Amino acid sequence: MRFTSLIGCALIWTTLPVSAQATTWSKLDFLLGNWVGIAGEKETPLGSGQGAFSFEPQLDRKIIVRHNHAAYNTGEKHDDLMIVYLDAPNDTPRAIYFDAEGHVIRYNVAFPSANAVTFESDGTQPGPKYRLSYWIEKSDKGVLRGKFEIAPPGAAYAPYMSWTSRKN
Numbered sequence: 001m002r003f004t005s006l007i008g009c010a011l012i013w014t015t016l017p018v019s020a021q022a023t024t025w026s027k028l029d030f031l032l033g034n035w036v037g038i039a040g041e042k043e044t045p046l047g048s049g050q051g052a053f054s055f056e057p058q059l060d061r062k063i064i065v066r067h068n069h070a071a072y073n074t075g076e077k078h079d080d081l082m083i084v085y086l087d088a089p090n091d092t093p094r095a096i097y098f099d100a101e102g103h104v105i106r107y108n109v110a111f112p113s114a115n116a117v118t119f120e121s122d123g124t125q126p127g128p129k130y131r132l133s134y135w136i137e138k139s140d141k142g143v144l145r146g147k148f149e150i151a152p153p154g155a156a157y158a159p160y161m162s163w164t165s166r167k168n
Helices: 002-027
Strands: 033-039 049-058 063-072 077-087 092-099 104-110 116-121 129-135 143-151 158-167
Touching: 104 129
Parallel strands: none
Antiparallel strands: 033 049, 033 158, 049 063, 063 077, 077 092, 092 104, 104 116, 116 129, 129 143, 143 158
């Protein structure tokens, strides 16, 4: 009887992380795929532009990788890479961001509602805070909206850029 109880406990423990992973990854399903984005003149400090990005599960769905490229009418370009992962021991969703300008941002990940995700930098680190959000509004099926905000130390978040995207 005791041996059977141990096997039952072991089975529950081994399935809990998989279940937590599946739940977290399913919350990000709305992002998966290839997207084409457009930002208007007043939506970015660099003027209007367009770009493309993708969210792809990799390493047997252990991570999700975002590749992003944007080009602006001013001639500026931007390339970055972000990896979303589940941090041990509690499978807390997190992300790490790298860009061609040398920025590295470590994000905590939250899901404020269905088809919405917020990546927010750790406020305990010195310097500004960053918040990257994606969402699909119920009235805009097929349109993915995004915004990036910056908060100087001790101040509230202010919009830096926003965009709309459609699946490619």
